[in-house]
Amino acid sequence: MLKIHVDVKLPASRVKELVEYHYTLIVKSISKVRAAYRVETDQGVFAFKNAYKLQDIDFIEKMIQTLHRQGFHRIPKIIFCKDHRRLISYAKELYYLEEWLPNVTEVNRNKMNWLTPAGETLSEYHQILAKIPLDIIPKQRDSTGKWEAKLQKSLRRLQKICKRTFRTDWEQTLYSFFHDRLLYAQNLLESSGPSPFSPTLCHGSLHHENIMIDPSNKVWLIDYERMTWEDPTKDLAQLMEYHFPSHDWPKAPIEEFLSSYCGTSVGLDDIPYLKARLAASSKLLRNFRAFYQGEIEYDMQTINWLKKERAKEHLWSR
The missing domain is CATH 3.90.1200.10 (Aminoglycoside phosphotransferase (APH), C-terminal lobe)
Incomplete structure (x- = not known):
């Protein structure tokens, strides 16, 4: 049984290797942001995340597609691997890549305007x-x-x-x-x-x-x-x-x-x-x-x- 955690505990160098091996991407820079990695590549910026509670990622990806088809684009897409899979398996854990949303910030917990x-x-x-x-x-x-x-x-x-x-x-x-x-x-x-x-x-x-x-x-x-x-x-x-x-x-x-x-x-x-x-x-x-x-x-x-x-x-x- 795969061991699933929220945090990506891999070093940045290993994440870079996994991204370049499984995706048609060249990593330019990488940095840890909370539990995920922000990965800047030659084709855009992505989030490398642990697949916590996403073993049914096919279903989740279909729901995201449904939202986007209906005109709701304010949720990040999951990125497919080169072999069309959605999950990466490494060292008994699962990972995936999704869009890194540009020009957005967390809502301010001290304000009501959002x-x-x-x-x-x-x-x-x-x-x-x-x-x-x-x-x-x-x-x-x-x-x-x-x-x-x-x-x-x-x-x-x-x-x-x-x-x-x-x-x-x-x-x-x-x-x-x-x-x-x-x-x-x-x-x-x-x-x-x-x-x-x-x-x-x-x-x-x-x-x-x-x-x-x-x-x-x-x-x-x-x-x-x-x-x-x-x-x-x-x-x-x-x-x-x-x-x-x-x-x-x-x-x-x-x-x-x-x-x-x-x-x-x-x-x-x-x-x-x-x-x-x-x-x-x-x-x-x-x-x-x-x-x-x-x-x-x-x-x-x-x-x-x-x-x-x-x-x-x-x-x-x-």
């Missing part, structure tokens, strides 16, 4: 990929109903520990927090019904480093390794969870982001399914599992996480 174009880009991206045939989606990328199932499992566990005697005030505080939050999310789902959106192939990794912006204020998306078929609120909630905690969850920018995505003026109250995903986020469900298993620590990391979660609650308080 949220509207991000909403527009994500909407276009989702609408195109919502139309792909369901039978071509790899099983490992189909996450339909998984968040709801995890929420229901958490609620069952909550019932099991409701009579538990907690040893410390901290444990009682955490229990009360998880109790209120999980029930709130469940009540939202029961009262509002299913998501208003159609399932689509979500990006799945919308942190700041994967959202780029160009001089014309267009947003680009990179790093598609975590694509999953799911409700699009997965991407909406994920972007919001990465960006808004450090800004104390401001209502106006949130409404601007959601309105740009929906193409009409909306707020979080208009999308209760999304509000439920924010109330019982994936990280909250993981932390509750750790709490249930007695593995959550009383440390600054958990205290700060709880503080940030509490700050979110003004979004649904009246």
Whole structure:
């Protein structure tokens, strides 16, 4: 079985050899940028990356082709090898080459001016990929109903520990927090019904480093390794969870982001399914599992996480 890591741990000299051997390219310069290599060649600039979670790269490449055919060009293409393969195998790991996007920079996590174009880009991206045939989606990328199932499992566990005697005030505080939050999310789902959106192939990794912006204020998306078929609120909630905690969850920018995505003026109250995903986020469900298993620590990391979660609650308080 191939051993897959995110980071390219090869020396630059070896990367140069692999690129020139497998592609019709002559390397002019090479430099490490985070987990990848920026490779400047006689035919342009490319990113040499580890194929983390890309063993189904044929499917991913088809999705990128679909986006480009439909006029969505703000995502990098995968480059084919000389023998028409997409992956390079070396020392029990897999690598690939993709376009290095010119004239783009990461969005500024301290600003809000990129949220509207991000909403527009994500909407276009989702609408195109919502139309792909369901039978071509790899099983490992189909996450339909998984968040709801995890929420229901958490609620069952909550019932099991409701009579538990907690040893410390901290444990009682955490229990009360998880109790209120999980029930709130469940009540939202029961009262509002299913998501208003159609399932689509979500990006799945919308942190700041994967959202780029160009001089014309267009947003680009990179790093598609975590694509999953799911409700699009997965991407909406994920972007919001990465960006808004450090800004104390401001209502106006949130409404601007959601309105740009929906193409009409909306707020979080208009999308209760999304509000439920924010109330019982994936990280909250993981932390509750750790709490249930007695593995959550009383440390600054958990205290700060709880503080940030509490700050979110003004979004649904009246």
